[in-house]
Amino acid sequence: MRKTVSFTRHSANVFFHILTRCNLHCRHCYINPDQHGRNTLEIDTIDRWLTLFARRHPSPNVIFLGGEPTLHPDLAGAVKRSRGLGYASVTIDTNGYLFHNILDRVTPDEVDYFSFSLDGPSPSVNDPLRGDGSFEQCTRGIAAAKQSGFSVSLIYTVSRANIDHLRHMPPLLAELGVDRFFIQVIGVRGQWTEDAQRVETLSQVDRDTWLEVIPPVAKAAARQGIAVTFPKVFLDPEEPFECAGMVADNYFIFPNGRVYRCPLCEDYPMHSLEIRDDRLVKTAKVNEADLFPLFISEGCIMNRIIQPRNLPPAVNGKPPYKIACCMLKEKITPIDAKAG
Numbered sequence: 001m002r003k004t005v006s007f008t009r010h011s012a013n014v015f016f017h018i019l020t021r022c023n024l025h026c027r028h029c030y031i032n033p034d035q036h037g038r039n040t041l042e043i044d045t046i047d048r049w050l051t052l053f054a055r056r057h058p059s060p061n062v063i064f065l066g067g068e069p070t071l072h073p074d075l076a077g078a079v080k081r082s083r084g085l086g087y088a089s090v091t092i093d094t095n096g097y098l099f100h101n102i103l104d105r106v107t108p109d110e111v112d113y114f115s116f117s118l119d120g121p122s123p124s125v126n127d128p129l130r131g132d133g134s135f136e137q138c139t140r141g142i143a144a145a146k147q148s149g150f151s152v153s154l155i156y157t158v159s160r161a162n163i164d165h166l167r168h169m170p171p172l173l174a175e176l177g178v179d180r181f182f183i184q185v186i187g188v189r190g191q192w193t194e195d196a197q198r199v200e201t202l203s204q205v206d207r208d209t210w211l212e213v214i215p216p217v218a219k220a221a222a223r224q225g226i227a228v229t230f231p232k233v234f235l236d237p238e239e240p241f242e243c244a245g246m247v248a249d250n251y252f253i254f255p256n257g258r259v260y261r262c263p264l265c266e267d268y269p270m271h272s273l274e275i276r277d278d279r280l281v282k283t284a285k286v287n288e289a290d291l292f293p294l295f296i297s298e299g300c301i302m303n304r305i306i307q308p309r310n311l312p313p314a315v316n317g318k319p320p321y322k323i324a325c326c327m328l329k330e331k332i333t334p335i336d337a338k339a340g
């Protein structure tokens with residue numbers, strides 16, 4: 001049984017990009033240094049910004065991101081500080097290279113999950129997308145994290161380049177001992193622009209293909225004892241549409257101080273908040289927050305603006321489906337998989 005996961009209205013999620021530098025050059029990398037900055041935050045700044053959000057929300061969750069966050073020499077200090085400030089959960093997103101001996105400098109009590117990115121079940125699928133040797137390094141990193149007692153998530157970003165190989169992931173996930181599996185949809189951000197649609201293989205998959213492939217693979221992984229989360233992407237016309245920018249507390253923080261509420265806006269200077277002198281301040285109009293309340297029958301307004309190709313052509317004047325908020329997820333747990 002699949003469950004749509006409602007936006008959490010009572011807990012805040014802090015997606016903290018502590019630097020934008022990375023050792024890899026993934027073809028679909030969403031980082032855009034022109035918009036997000038090229039600096040590496042000092043540990044004192046990280047500390048103050050963590051404090052800012054810990055004061056604003058009770059027990060928020062923090063996800064450390066980059067670039068590659070393990071390239072930051074003080075990541076371990078940032079993790080320990082998060083715990084001290086009362087963050088409810090701490091996750092480190094990594095490409096698997098695990099720099100600065102990070103596994104030896106934090107403990108499973110301090111880090112809830114190491115979240116690895118892998119875009120194929122073999123080097124022949126993954127490495128053309130993420131770089132030569134990245135499959136081996138990532139799987140080796142997962143094994144090392146498990147060996148050290150950490151819980152591990154794996155994120156697979158789906159495009160036409162790798163959707164046919166997704167069905168081979170559940171056995172690999174089981175073999176690696178992965179605890180949670182996140183299927184992600186490729187987005188029009190960073191290195192990947194609408195121009196990439198010309199590169200056929202990197203295109204987003206259409207609705208029929210998505211619905212045919214994703215839920216069965218998610219179920220197969222859940223049957224292996226792994227909790228699986230994937231974006232809903234499409235809504236039936238009668239399903240309610242909600243914009244996470246209006247009903248959830250997600251903060252996407254970049255090292256230049258920009259704070260977005262919507263990940264699809266990150267390629268544009270449309271951030272609604274900014275950290276200035278260690279205070280969170282609203283930015284001038286027009287920004288992302290001015291767009292969130294605009295209602296369109298096709299669902300997400302940002303899809304209309306930046307990836308209109310995703311929108312369905314109207315049938316009898318009405319769209320046959322809506323585009324969901326990119327933050328809306330479905331979840332299948334191992335128990336759900338057994339139940340149905």
Ligand code: SF4
Nearest residue numbers: 022024026029067095
């Ligand atoms: S997607 Fe992640 S791992 Fe790949 S280049 Fe971008 S920041 Fe690095």
Ligand code: SF4
Nearest residue numbers: 243245262300325326
């Ligand atoms: S993706 Fe669309 S629906 Fe979700 S926060 Fe952004 S504008 Fe709102």
